[in-house]
Amino acid sequence: MGCDENNCRNMKRNLTYLSQQHAAELDQDLFNDYKFSVDQLMELAGLSVATAVAKVFPASSYNSTLIVCGPGNNGGDGLVAARHMTGFGYSVAVYYPKRTPKPLYENLLCQCEKFGVKIIETLPPINEIKDQYKLVVDALFGFSFKPPVRDVLKPALDALIHSGVPVCSVDIPSGWDVEKGPGTEAALKPELLISLSAPKQCAKPEFIGDAKHYLGGRFLPPGIIQKYNLTLPPYPDQEQVVEL
Amino acid sequence: MGCDENNCRNMKRNLTYLSQQHAAELDQDLFNDYKFSVDQLMELAGLSVATAVAKVFPASSYNSTLIVCGPGNNGGDGLVAARHMTGFGYSVAVYYPKRTPKPLYENLLCQCEKFGVKIIETLPPINEIKDQYKLVVDALFGFSFKPPVRDVLKPALDALIHSGVPVCSVDIPSGWDVEKGPGTEAALKPELLISLSAPKQCAKPEFIGDAKHYLGGRFLPPGIIQKYNLTLPPYPDQEQVVEL
Numbered sequence: 025m026g027c028d029e030n031n032c033r034n035m036k037r038n039l040t041y042l043s044q045q046h047a048a049e050l051d052q053d054l055f056n057d058y059k060f061s062v063d064q065l066m067e068l069a070g071l072s073v074a075t076a077v078a079k080v081f082p083a084s085s086y087n088s089t090l091i092v093c094g095p096g097n098n099g100g101d102g103l104v105a106a107r108h109m110t111g112f113g114y115s116v117a118v119y120y121p122k123r124t125p126k127p128l129y130e131n132l133l134c135q136c137e138k139f140g141v142k143i144i145e146t147l148p149p150i151n152e153i154k155d156q157y158k159l160v161v162d163a164l165f166g167f168s169f170k171p172p173v174r175d176v177l178k179p180a181l182d183a184l185i186h187s188g189v190p191v192c193s194v195d196i197p198s199g200w201d202v203e204k205g206p207g208t209e210a211a212l213k214p215e216l217l218i219s220l221s222a223p224k225q226c227a228k229p230e231f232i233g234d235a236k237h238y239l240g241g242r243f244l245p246p247g248i249i250q251k252y253n254l255t256l257p258p259y260p261d262q263e264q265v266v267e268l
Numbered sequence: 269m270g271c272d273e274n275n276c277r278n279m280k281r282n283l284t285y286l287s288q289q290h291a292a293e294l295d296q297d298l299f300n301d302y303k304f305s306v307d308q309l310m311e312l313a314g315l316s317v318a319t320a321v322a323k324v325f326p327a328s329s330y331n332s333t334l335i336v337c338g339p340g341n342n343g344g345d346g347l348v349a350a351r352h353m354t355g356f357g358y359s360v361a362v363y364y365p366k367r368t369p370k371p372l373y374e375n376l377l378c379q380c381e382k383f384g385v386k387i388i389e390t391l392p393p394i395n396e397i398k399d400q401y402k403l404v405v406d407a408l409f410g411f412s413f414k415p416p417v418r419d420v421l422k423p424a425l426d427a428l429i430h431s432g433v434p435v436c437s438v439d440i441p442s443g444w445d446v447e448k449g450p451g452t453e454a455a456l457k458p459e460l461l462i463s464l465s466a467p468k469q470c471a472k473p474e475f476i477g478d479a480k481h482y483l484g485g486r487f488l489p490p491g492i493i494q495k496y497n498l499t500l501p502p503y504p505d506q507e508q509v510v511e512l
Contacts, residue, residue: 057382058378058379058382059374059375059378059379060306060375060379061307061310061372061375063305063307064308064311065345067307067308067311067312068311068315071312074506075506078505078506081508111486111503112505112506126303131303131304131305134302134303135302135303135304135489138302138489138491139489139490140490144420147404242355245379245382245408246383246384247381247382259355261322261356262318262319262322262323262356262508266504
């Protein structure tokens with residue numbers, strides 16, 4: 025996959041990068057106008073996250089993975105990705121400090137456990153994370169994020185930033201402004217970003233630098249692409265992700 | 269994909285082929301013990317159907333497809349496949365003569381319509397089907413099927429059998445005994461069978477002959493594989509289907 029350097033630069037320049045408000049509206053449209061259930065879209069989103077991770081950091085070299093899940097849909101995508109990653113050959117642990125008391129999330133967690141995902145109740149000390157895990161998936165905050173970070177989630181964000189383990193961020197690098205990007209030098213620097221449905225403004229090349237960037241969540245109806253005037257690359261064949 | 273001829277024959281001989289009762293029990297286990305929603309599994313099943321169809325009958329040569337959907341979960345898989353196939357480049361029509369009055373099915377149908385699937389209310393005369401469609405997907409009956417075929421669905425089954433257009437069957441070739449296969453010479457002869465989760469007994473090589481055979485529905489937990497003592501081939505990489 026991928027593209028040659030010139031084409032690639034042109035493609036990225038012309039891509040649509042959504043504002044926070046448009047991302048939220050588009051999401052609501054999928055549920056209200058297109059009658060998708062959260063279950064459906066989260067399944068496809070999480071599958072695409074697992075797929076992109078496996079393409080960039082194959083299980084053969086990055087077997088042991090920690091997935092840090094937040095309380096919202098981003099965390100749910102992480103739970104689905106965790107399950108699919110067990111099928112792709114990874115040994116997966118999930119840290120999910122603030123759980124969402126909804127049946128869907130409880131069921132996703134149950135599925136994780138029964139697929140052999142280890143649910144850890146406390147994070148290892150930051151300097152020991154890299155002894156236990158070769159890869160971290162950041163499913164902490166998504167496109168709804170507004171600062172400040174809640175106290176209960178600060179240790180998780182610190183671990184993502186300081187562990188020294190490669191980080192794959194789901195949709196938004198956690199802690200970043202959804203539109204203005206990392207903001208400070210101290211922000212998280214993921215090695216891989218998987219944008220879901222369409223990139224958000226913080227995924228522009230000037231913000232993500234040389235991080236690998238994939239698009240997943242192959243479920244946008246033509247009416248949405250038209251309504252939001254989206255310019256997105258085609259997915260190859262029956263792939264669930266495309267490299268940007 | 270595929271395998272060399274000897275390996276292939278050995279692999280198929282050793283595969284598990286489920287009885288109708290075990291197929292039903294396994295399905296219930298996924299919902300009761302593993303807390304999957306129908307939405308989740310139908311999404312993955314339908315995606316795998318669309319993927320297998322696109323691998324065997326690419327949209328570039330088989331653009332115009334008719335999907336015949338029955339009233340149960342098999343029909344739901346067909347509705348999901350229809351939506352994904354529009355994304356894979358097909359022009360898709362759905363014939364869905366006996367609709368299930370449940371929100372999930374109504375929503376799947378709504379999604380189909382909004383993705384550009386044409387919902388047809390009457391079948392063309394059998395001898396005209398091949399003028400309009402290059403491929404038919406049979407999502408009429410699944411592993412719960414017990415004869416006789418209801419009158420309202422007979423014309424759909426007749427069309428599948430007699431249209432002269434290549435047929436891709438979802439899980440079970442419609443009208444077949446789930447365990448004993450086609451039964452009569454007059455039965456449906458699909459060119460492609462996509463078994464979901466695990467093949468059923470009617471998918472044995474002596475029944476399906478030289479039809480292409482894929483396995484999809486990549487969602488079986490290790491506990492189910494153990495409980496039913498399933499021997500199934502591994503899925504390659506992040507693929508949603510594997511050729512048997």
